[in-house]
Amino acid sequence: MERTRSDERVKRLAAVLKSGAKLRTESCPECGSPLVEVKGQVMCAVCDKPVVIVRDETEAGRAIYPYVLSELEEVMVAKIDELTRILARTGDPDEIERLAETIDALMTVLRKGVELREYLREKDQPK
Numbered sequence: 001m002e003r004t005r006s007d008e009r010v011k012r013l014a015a016v017l018k019s020g021a022k023l024r025t026e027s028c029p030e031c032g033s034p035l036v037e038v039k040g041q042v043m044c045a046v047c048d049k050p051v052v053i054v055r056d057e058t059e060a061g062r063a064i065y066p067y068v069l070s071e072l073e074e075v076m077v078a079k080i081d082e083l084t085r086i087l088a089r090t091g092d093p094d095e096i097e098r099l100a101e102t103i104d105a106l107m108t109v110l111r112k113g114v115e116l117r118e119y120l121r122e123k124d125q126p127k
């Protein structure tokens with residue numbers, strides 16, 4: 001059983017390396033296989049997943065920022081859309097005011113998220 005699995009691993013790794021991938025010194029945090037680099041992207045050939053190489057905890061946190069932020073944006077846009085629909089239906093001035101305030105707050109969060117993501121992207125860009 002174990003043997004078949006590790007044979008499979010080696011086979012996959014060999015196939016990826018043959019297709020031009022570079023072997024890295026790091027190993028996969030999930031399966032322990034050596035990582036490979038394909039077109040500048042580090043990945044695990046066995047898990048078939050990209051792996052983000054980080055040097056310390058802070059960097060690990062920073063590496064997930066863009067993912068967290070784009071998820072935040074998606075949620076904000078969905079909420080604004082939802083509230084806009086409610087706003088279109090209601091005639092109650094109090095509700096309109098409350099909805100407008102909430103939408104305003106959501107848009108502020110959305111804008112900050114977009115700004116932060118752009119800032120991170122610019123910072124990461126090699127000069």
Ligand SMILES: [Zn+2]
Pocket residue numbers: 028029030031032033044045046047048
């Ligand atoms: Zn792996």
